[in-house]
Amino acid sequence: MIGFIGAGAMGSAIMQGAMSKGHSDIVFAEANEERARALTEETGARHATNIEVVQEASVVILAVKPNVISSVLDEIASAAGSTVLVSIAAGTTIETLAAHLEPGQPIVRVMPNVAAQIGQSMSALCPNDHVSADQLAEVQEVFDAVGQTEILAEKDFATFAAIAGCSPAFTFEYIDAMARAAVANGLPKAQAVRIATQAVVGAASLVQERAETPANLADLVQSPGGTTVAGVVALEEAGFGRATVKGVQAAIDRDIALQGN
Missing domain, CATH: 3.40.50.720 (NAD(P)-binding Rossmann-like Domain)
Known part of the structure; x- marks a missing residue:
C-alpha cells in the first residue's frame, strides 16, 4: 500500500x-x-x-x-x-x-x-x-x-534542483521571449506561444531520442550562411550561453545558502 x-x-x-x-x-x-x-x-x-x-x-x-x-x-x-x-x-x-x-x-x-x-x-x-x-x-x-x-547523491541535489527544478521557469521565459519576438513581427501572441512551445517540445524530444549531443544536433540545423546560424551567432553575442550558466549557478548558490540557514 x-x-x-x-x-x-x-x-x-x-x-x-x-x-x-x-x-x-x-x-x-x-x-x-x-x-x-x-x-x-x-x-x-x-x-x-x-x-x-x-x-x-x-x-x-x-x-x-x-x-x-x-x-x-x-x-x-x-x-x-x-x-x-x-x-x-x-x-x-x-x-x-x-x-x-x-x-x-x-x-x-x-x-x-x-x-x-x-x-x-x-x-x-x-x-x-x-x-x-x-x-x-x-x-x-x-x-x-x-x-x-x-x-x-544528496550532495548533487542543489545542482539537480537548478537544472530540473528551476529550469522549467527558465524555459517558460525562453518560450515567452520567442513569442514576443514573433509578436513584434506580426504574429498574434497566442499563436506565437503555440508555435514556440511545440518547437521546444520537438527539440527536447530529439535530444532524448537521438544518440547525439545537443551541440551536434545544433550543428545539424545550421547551414553555412543561413538564418539559423545567424540567429545562433546573435544569441552568443548577446551572452545567451553565459547567461544560462550564470542562471543555473545562481540557483545552485541560493539552494546551498538556504540549506545553511
Whole structure:
C-alpha cells in the first residue's frame, strides 16, 4: 500500500500518476477537508489520519511544505516503524529529516518538478542507508509513474534542483521571449506561444531520442550562411550561453545558502 501525507497539487499529481500505473491501494491524509473529499470522490483513495497512513502503508510520500514537515515527522515518528518515509520537501536534508525520527528509519529524499502534474517530471531520489534495494525500487516505481527518475547523491541535489527544478521557469521565459519576438513581427501572441512551445517540445524530444549531443544536433540545423546560424551567432553575442550558466549557478548558490540557514 502507498500512503500520502499531504494531497495538494504535487501530492495529488503523484497519487494520480501512481494510480494510473495500477497502484489502486492508496491511503492519504489531507488537512483540507474539502480537498480530501474531492480527491476521495475523484480517485477512490481512502482518507485517513497521519498516524493511520504510516501504520498501514509500506511507503509514505510526505507531500507537505518544508515549514511544516518537522511537526509532521514529530507526530508520526513513533508509529512509522519500518515504513519508508519519502520526503519531497525542498531544501530539507536527510540528516534534518532523520533528526525527527527513530534511529534506523528508512528515508528517501525525492525532488520532483512541476511537470509531475502532467506526468513529465524529472525526479531525483536519494535513499539513506536503511533503505533496501527493494524498497528503493518501490519508491522509484511510484515516481516513474509521473515522469523519469535518477538516483543521485544528496550532495548533487542543489545542482539537480537548478537544472530540473528551476529550469522549467527558465524555459517558460525562453518560450515567452520567442513569442514576443514573433509578436513584434506580426504574429498574434497566442499563436506565437503555440508555435514556440511545440518547437521546444520537438527539440527536447530529439535530444532524448537521438544518440547525439545537443551541440551536434545544433550543428545539424545550421547551414553555412543561413538564418539559423545567424540567429545562433546573435544569441552568443548577446551572452545567451553565459547567461544560462550564470542562471543555473545562481540557483545552485541560493539552494546551498538556504540549506545553511
